[in-house]
Amino acid sequence: MNPCPAASLLLLLLCTVQSFSVSSHRHPLDPLTPYEISAVRTIIKSSPLGSTLAPLSFHCVSLDEPDKSTVLSWHSNPNSDPLPPRRAFVILRATGRTIELYIDIGNGSIVSQNVRLGSGYPMLNTEEQDLAASLPFSYTPFVESVKRRGVELSEVVCTTFTVGWFGVTSAEKRRLIKLQCFAAGETANLYMRPLEGITMVADLEEKKIVEYNDRLTVPVPAASGTDYRVSKLVPPYGPRGNPVLIEQPEGKGFQIHGNLIRWANWDFHMAFDGRAGLVISLASVGEGKELQTHRSVLYRGFTSELFNPYMDPSEEWYFKTFFDVGEYGFGSWASPMLPGVDCPTNAEFRDGYYANGDGFPVRIPNVLCVFERYAGDTSWRHTETLLPGDLASAVREGSRRKEILAGVWRPLLFRRRRKTSRKVCRVSPREEDEGGVSQLEEEESGVNEAREEVSLVVRTVATSGNYDYVLDWEFKTSGSIKVSAGLTGMMEVRATTHTNVNQINAEQHGELVAPNTIAVYHDHFLTYHLDLDVAGPSNSFVKANLRPVNTGGGRTPRKSYWTVVRETVKTEEDARVMLNTKLPAELLIVNPGVKTKLGNIAGYHLIGSSAAATSLLSDDDYPQIRGSYTKKQLWVTRYNKREKWASGLYADQSRGEDNLAAWTLRTRPVHLNSPELTVLWVHWPVCRFLTGFGWEQFKSLDRPYNTPVGGPTG
Numbered sequence: 001m002n003p004c005p006a007a008s009l010l011l012l013l014l015c016t017v018q019s020f021s022v023s024s025h026r027h028p029l030d031p032l033t034p035y036e037i038s039a040v041r042t043i044i045k046s047s048p049l050g051s052t053l054a055p056l057s058f059h060c061v062s063l064d065e066p067d068k069s070t071v072l073s074w075h076s077n078p079n080s081d082p083l084p085p086r087r088a089f090v091i092l093r094a095t096g097r098t099i100e101l102y103i104d105i106g107n108g109s110i111v112s113q114n115v116r117l118g119s120g121y122p123m124l125n126t127e128e129q130d131l132a133a134s135l136p137f138s139y140t141p142f143v144e145s146v147k148r149r150g151v152e153l154s155e156v157v158c159t160t161f162t163v164g165w166f167g168v169t170s171a172e173k174r175r176l177i178k179l180q181c182f183a184a185g186e187t188a189n190l191y192m193r194p195l196e197g198i199t200m201v202a203d204l205e206e207k208k209i210v211e212y213n214d215r216l217t218v219p220v221p222a223a224s225g226t227d228y229r230v231s232k233l234v235p236p237y238g239p240r241g242n243p244v245l246i247e248q249p250e251g252k253g254f255q256i257h258g259n260l261i262r263w264a265n266w267d268f269h270m271a272f273d274g275r276a277g278l279v280i281s282l283a284s285v286g287e288g289k290e291l292q293t294h295r296s297v298l299y300r301g302f303t304s305e306l307f308n309p310y311m312d313p314s315e316e317w318y319f320k321t322f323f324d325v326g327e328y329g330f331g332s333w334a335s336p337m338l339p340g341v342d343c344p345t346n347a348e349f350r351d352g353y354y355a356n357g358d359g360f361p362v363r364i365p366n367v368l369c370v371f372e373r374y375a376g377d378t379s380w381r382h383t384e385t386l387l388p389g390d391l392a393s394a395v396r397e398g399s400r401r402k403e404i405l406a407g408v409w410r411p412l413l414f415r416r417r418r419k420t421s422r423k424v425c426r427v428s429p430r431e432e433d434e435g436g437v438s439q440l441e442e443e444e445s446g447v448n449e450a451r452e453e454v455s456l457v458v459r460t461v462a463t464s465g466n467y468d469y470v471l472d473w474e475f476k477t478s479g480s481i482k483v484s485a486g487l488t489g490m491m492e493v494r495a496t497t498h499t500n501v502n503q504i505n506a507e508q509h510g511e512l513v514a515p516n517t518i519a520v521y522h523d524h525f526l527t528y529h530l531d532l533d534v535a536g537p538s539n540s541f542v543k544a545n546l547r548p549v550n551t552g553g554g555r556t557p558r559k560s561y562w563t564v565v566r567e568t569v570k571t572e573e574d575a576r577v578m579l580n581t582k583l584p585a586e587l588l589i590v591n592p593g594v595k596t597k598l599g600n601i602a603g604y605h606l607i608g609s610s611a612a613a614t615s616l617l618s619d620d621d622y623p624q625i626r627g628s629y630t631k632k633q634l635w636v637t638r639y640n641k642r643e644k645w646a647s648g649l650y651a652d653q654s655r656g657e658d659n660l661a662a663w664t665l666r667t668r669p670v671h672l673n674s675p676e677l678t679v680l681w682v683h684w685p686v687c688r689f690l691t692g693f694g695w696e697q698f699k700s701l702d703r704p705y706n707t708p709v710g711g712p713t714g
Helices: 006-024 034-045 048-052 068-076 126-138 140-148 169-173 389-405 429-434 622-626 660-664
Strands: 057-063 087-094 097-104 109-116 156-162 176-183 198-203 208-214 254-257 260-263 266-273 277-287 293-309 321-323 348-355 361-373 378-384 420-426 439-445 447-452 455-464 467-476 481-489 493-495 510-514 517-520 522-532 540-550 560-568 585-595 601-607 634-638 678-688 696-705
Touching: 034 048, 034 057, 034 087, 034 097, 034 109, 034 348, 034 361, 057 266, 057 348, 126 140, 126 156, 126 176, 126 198, 126 208, 140 198, 140 208, 156 321, 254 361, 260 455, 266 293, 266 348, 266 361, 266 455, 277 455, 277 467, 293 455, 293 467, 293 481, 321 622, 481 522, 493 510, 634 660
Parallel strands: none
Antiparallel strands: 057 087, 087 097, 097 109, 156 176, 176 198, 198 208, 254 260, 260 266, 266 277, 277 293, 293 321, 293 522, 348 361, 361 455, 378 447, 420 439, 455 467, 467 481, 481 696, 493 517, 510 517, 522 678, 540 560, 540 585, 585 601, 601 696, 634 678
């Protein structure tokens, strides 16, 4: 993940200029290319800003995506409409100010510039964090603290932690970062060996340590048994099963053209962003025997924020309430994936690019992968034994003829067994006593239908400190989209004097997982931005409430049943939803203007994770003010191009004034008659309090509602 070296920059420019009009302008939502990132830097550096505001620090160089209406107009007829102009949105820091720029890449000009006022700072860049993390090693008080703990300075690794906001207005005028350090020594798992009790504060722009506190000394946990490298592991983690091979004798079933992906009945656009990481756009699903008609499902979807508060209020931990996407970036901290391990052997990989603190393009190899998944599961099945033999044979033969006519892709994805066989055992009394079977007869009856679950997965991995987040978008031939996140990596722990739980007689804010080691309780609230366009942009949000009804006596003995009462939500305030409450409901995004053959309204059904928790922090706690949207799991807002990040564009040291919860206080309409329609914001929580650490997953699923795709299944 190193910046493109200066010696090769000229060659890069020459090579990409020639191919720019051919490969870089295929789609208005394509991410910025390395050439475009370099061009943006050159435009800024050669402008008056480059000399009057030096030194400049780059914190965002991203595509300024065209307005949604412009993209949809182009998408409806891409061969005739010209591509919208390519523009970049840039955030700089210079002379203690935050500066926003819009760059016209084609014209090589700065379209507008603005000095940003208000709370919060832009996303941190890697270079300033690396510089801050190096400061303790030349800071005499820290060197002395390390010696007192009996640790070699050469074994110490320091890293940065955002400071948050805790109501201290004087600190808001400075870009500050906390520093804490670890003793790696003989283990790669440095997070298990904190130098507890030492906290430092650095000024990012003055590049110096401005606060230092060595409050207490506790033993540094031992390195033995903490290393996760295969060469260092011992059972039960060392052994592995036999290799599993994936074969596709007829080749891959998907095609990638630039950033466009086509698979089965799905078309969509895939991109990489320095803040969000993976972005999925313009997803549509095909209908009809030849898939000649495509209906839109999703305009744009991506990871908007990850709120990660730890539950230890002590001096060394109270500020650990991270907004990982907005403060650090899921794109800039995305990891190269290992073929055959992170992604199966049938995967195709794509690189990603972002701008570093100097404005140069940085390449992350293998940051996205695409593959077809089949894990031996069925997507649907049914066995029917009531049909008599002759009728069952006729049904099976008719099914075979329909399959031949159904289209090219269906026979590739569906496996069907044509008949049901039952083995009938006839056992004599003597043979029964001896456990024997006299004869085995096979009888054919009924119909046995099964369809394999083959799906397409787009994956990326974001490594945020000690955690790795495996983020999947999974597309199914049923028309469903499943979004899931797997949590793995290392625990973040606090050193303690305790070596056994019997020694603990007070609140520890975590669990003892090893001698001198407490794993601290914490949450993960991962929020997705889902701009659904179900059969077009004119969508409404409907809560299909399940209501019990008493029969009041009647002709049958039944005393109760439940029915569905549908409620179309009118405003953003009414569309803030607490899931899994005592009054169950199905959550629907529908297009009232599109009807099925039966006259039902077409739509999508949101199926949530089993995790039902919301934040338990008090409403007046400062981290909760910043992450106030975590008190509900689902929010619906009107489309606004600038409202992309649940914690606000400027999350670092923000005060919660420009986040998702604040936007909904405007009570804008979100029903059919409003001109800009529904964007879903969904978060699924994981509360960590276990003593082990492996793999944990949470997910959501958007499934067609009243829109049959691929057959009369339930």
